Amino acid sequence: MQRYTNVQALLLHWKSDDLFVLPELEDLEKVLREEYNYNTDIFAIPSENSHLELMLKIGEIIKKHEGEDTLFVVYYGGHAKIDESRQSTWCAYVNSSIPLPLKATPGFSGSESNSSI
Numbered sequence: 206m207q208r209y210t211n212v213q214a215l216l217l218h219w220k221s222d223d224l225f226v227l228p229e230l231e232d233l234e235k236v237l238r239e240e241y242n243y244n245t246d247i248f249a250i251p252s253e254n255s256h257l258e259l260m261l262k263i264g265e266i267i268k269k270h271e272g273e274d275t276l277f278v279v280y281y282g283g284h285a286k287i288d289e290s291r292q293s294t295w296c297a298y299v300n301s302s303i304p305l306p307l308k309a310t311p312g313f314s315g316s317e318s319n320s321s322i
Contacts, residue, residue, distance in 0.1 A: 209276040212243040213266055217259070218282045219297035220249035226282035233280065243278070244270070250283075252297070 214237050216230045230247050237243040248262050267277070284296040 209274055211275040213270045214243045214245045214278040216247045216280045217250055220251050222283055222297040230282050
């Protein structure tokens, strides 16, 4: 007997990054969808308003699929580091001091998500 009848997999990557993980995520998405019959979604984290856009996407998926028989899987393909507060921070680039054109390098602190999810 399976505990979950519905699995939602959200695969994340930066819209602009230096790892170019999209082909890897597309391969993983195909396996999860075709071999495991998971519902999948690939989301490109934007450079602007990255935290807000990511929280909106996660909230949308939870609202649409929330239930006791649903398992949510989140996979992140990108850089991460531990900041001064010992919190995980997601970064688009290995060196977070490298600027994007006219923008600071996007980053996402894992502590921010914990308070919202």
